[in-house]
Structures are given as structure tokens and as C-alpha cells.
Amino acid sequence: MHAFLTSVNPELVEGPDTLHIHPENSISIEDVRKIQVFLSRKPVQTKVNSVVIHTADKLTLPAQHALLKTLEEPPGNAQIYLVTSHPDLLLPTVLSRCATIERNDPPEAHQSEGGRILIEKLLSSEVEGRLAILDSQSFTREQALEFLDQFEYYIHDQVQSGTYHLPPTTYHLLVESRKYLKSNCSVKLTLDHLALSLSS
Structure with a gap:
């Protein structure tokens, strides 16, 4: 920092x-x-x-x-x-009252191999499979927030490499899920909503 x-x-x-x-x-x-x-x-x-x-x-x-x-x-x-x-x-x-200064950290510094594998497995599965995958992780609230961070790094990596193929609503969905978790909504219900709303 x-x-x-x-x-x-x-x-x-x-x-x-x-x-x-x-x-x-x-x-x-x-x-x-x-x-x-x-x-x-x-x-x-x-x-x-x-x-x-x-x-x-x-x-x-x-x-x-x-x-x-x-x-x-x-x-x-x-x-x-x-x-x-x-x-x-x-x-x-x-x-609106702040000037934005972007940090350009390389995504490799944040994206874990395990996170990338989990996200790719999630995106290649149908709805039932996505629900089962996220349910099997038994995420705590902090782990779920870290997973959302990993998902954002994954998207950033794809955008940087020119291979981004997900719908434009995907990032908004991650932001929405983070807000739910930060508001003490159920971790399982939040991740179920994510699994149901995702599309590859």
C-alpha cells in the first residue's frame, strides 16, 4: 500500500x-x-x-x-x-466528489489457481451443477467474499487478455452478491442466487 x-x-x-x-x-x-x-x-x-x-x-x-x-x-x-x-x-x-485513481496491479498477483479452476468449473456447468458446486464449498461469509474477489480478478484477467466472453451483467451480479453478503444476508441464499443468475 x-x-x-x-x-x-x-x-x-x-x-x-x-x-x-x-x-x-x-x-x-x-x-x-x-x-x-x-x-x-x-x-x-x-x-x-x-x-x-x-x-x-x-x-x-x-x-x-x-x-x-x-x-x-x-x-x-x-x-x-x-x-x-x-x-x-x-x-x-x-x-461523485472524488477523482478516481486506478491501481493497475497485475491480476496474476491476486488470482489463485484454485479460484480460477473453481470459477471455470462453475461457468461450464448447468444450473443444477452450479448450485451443487457452490453448496459443496460450505463457504463462510468471509470465504464467500473472497470468492467474489477471485471472480472479479478472473473477469479482469479475461478482459486484459481479450478473451472475455461473459454477459455484461456478470460484473453487476457480483457487485449485487457482495452487497447482499455485506448486509448479512444468508450466505447460502446469496450464492444460490448467484448460481441461478449466472450464464456462460
Whole structure:
């Protein structure tokens, strides 16, 4: 992560003028208040105060709403970075106030061989087979979210290599499934819905 942040702004890695938010479970309104207080102070070593919100998709809805005003009118020359692999979990009003900086990590760094084999087996099966395959995995919620990540890497790899053949709705289906899991919906029902809706 430091290498990526350094490539954006070398002063973001360390220093008294940078506040890093590392959430354990979620980012609350209280965390947003800390950000607002930090940004109201004068910078010590640089010309701007910077805030880096790691895993920004863990911002609660109230926290996102509280952050909106700061994103609209950041004090001074403040810079706020929202780091996330799942921008779909942020409010559209939050996203509309941010400039996107894409990370171009090679998919090979993320796509596991086991994940690729499972996804290809899933895509080559009929509905009954897809249901049986996912049911046999006995995924926990975290494992199911990791599986969705693997599926996204698989799609990215295909797009990069020019071999993408899945319907355009596939990515939306993965985003939808992730939202269900993040909302504490049943893991089995969410994956059953995925299996029923997929088409190769």
C-alpha cells in the first residue's frame, strides 16, 4: 500500500500532516469528526493536510453522509484519499466528489489457481451443477467474499487478455452478491442466487 500511496504523493506515507484511518470493523461518525478536527489545524511540515481513509468501503452510511460536507468543501488545501477495492459500496454522492485513481496491479498477483479452476468449473456447468458446486464449498461469509474477489480478478484477467466472453451483467451480479453478503444476508441464499443468475 505504501508504494501505491507514494506514487500518488510521497508525503502521504509518513509525517505529522498526514492522518491515516485504519478501520478494524467500521468507520464511524466519530472517526469522521476526528478527520474534520485534523483538517482544521495548520500543516506543520508541508503546505497541506492529508487524510488517507484505508478500506473506505467500511464507512457506515451515517459516516458517509457526515463526510460529504468535508468532501464538498475541504478546508484549506486539504487532500482526502479514499482507498478501496469496492467503490460500489460507497454512496454515489461520495463517489461523485472524488477523482478516481486506478491501481493497475497485475491480476496474476491476486488470482489463485484454485479460484480460477473453481470459477471455470462453475461457468461450464448447468444450473443444477452450479448450485451443487457452490453448496459443496460450505463457504463462510468471509470465504464467500473472497470468492467474489477471485471472480472479479478472473473477469479482469479475461478482459486484459481479450478473451472475455461473459454477459455484461456478470460484473453487476457480483457487485449485487457482495452487497447482499455485506448486509448479512444468508450466505447460502446469496450464492444460490448467484448460481441461478449466472450464464456462460
